[in-house]
Amino acid sequence: ELKVEQNPLFLSMQEGKNYTIYCNYSTTSDRLYWYRQDPGKSLESLFVLLSNGAVKQEGRLMASLDTKARLSTLHITAAVHDLSATYFCAVLTSGTYKYIFGTGTRLKVLA
Amino acid sequence: NAGVTQTPKFRILKIGQSMTLQCTQDMNHNYMYWYRQDPGMGLKLIYYSVGAGITDKGEVPNGYNVSRSTTEDFPLRLELAAPSQTSVYFCASSYLGTGSNQPQHFGDGTRLSIL
Numbered sequence: 001e002l003k004v005e006q007n008p009l010f011l012s013m014q015e016g017k018n019y020t021i022y023c024n025y026s027t028t029s030d031r032l033y034w035y036r037q038d039p040g041k042s043l044e045s046l047f048v049l050l051s052n053g054a055v056k057q058e059g060r061l062m063a064s065l066d067t068k069a070r071l072s073t074l075h076i077t078a079a080v081h082d083l084s085a086t087y088f089c090a091v092l093t094s095g096t097y098k099y100i101f102g103t104g105t106r107l108k109v110l111a
Numbered sequence: 112n113a114g115v116t117q118t119p120k121f122r123i124l125k126i127g128q129s130m131t132l133q134c135t136q137d138m139n140h141n142y143m144y145w146y147r148q149d150p151g152m153g154l155k156l157i158y159y160s161v162g163a164g165i166t167d168k169g170e171v172p173n174g175y176n177v178s179r180s181t182t183e184d185f186p187l188r189l190e191l192a193a194p195s196q197t198s199v200y201f202c203a204s205s206y207l208g209t210g211s212n213q214p215q216h217f218g219d220g221t222r223l224s225i226l
Contacts, residue, residue: 045214
């Protein structure tokens with residue numbers, strides 16, 4: 001059974017600080033996704049990572065993928081309050097086209 | 112471009128009642144999905160479809176049924192509502208061609224309470 005684990009589950013950080021969210025998955029996968037969810041809202045796509053070594057950046061967020069280690073990271077640089085949200089990674093299971101979501105990381109950036 | 116549209120947005124049901132959650136997408140996506148999200152938790156896959164006429168179970172299918180008669184529509188049916196089905200339900204769609212770099216597109220969700 002494919003499992004997707006994120007850590008930390010909760011993260012409270014000061015504005016201006018850097019931090020990394022980790023996403024581990026238990027079996028081979030074709031693709032990995034990062035989403036953001038604001039309270040009471042739907043999910044918004046951040047990044048799609050297709051291959052080993054893939055790195056994508058948007059503003060203060062950078063995502064990377066290491067398929068050999070089955071690990072993806074979401075790095076936050078110089079956090080600002082607007083980044084407060086819950087972040088999910090999701091893995092597309094090979095051959096079945098099912099997405100399995102991680103438990104989510106609830107990020108709170110303090111002014 | 113509307114994307115993924117879910118109706119209703121909110122609903123309260125009594126135990127034992129039935130209802131259908133509607134989901135429509137206008138992006139001609141081949142794959143469609145239903146998830147539930149319990150408070151403070153991640154998304155769990157209920158059912159998914161790889162095309163019209165083809166559906167399959169996800170992680171938590173018990174108590175639900177789906178159909179996919181067209182590319183656009185993927186309704187989710189609750190036959191005998193139970194309190195454990197109180198949740199937020201999200202419909203999503205995606206195009207999964209070879210090497211596709213497109214993410215899933217999500218609807219706004221249906222907040223369902225069973226009392």
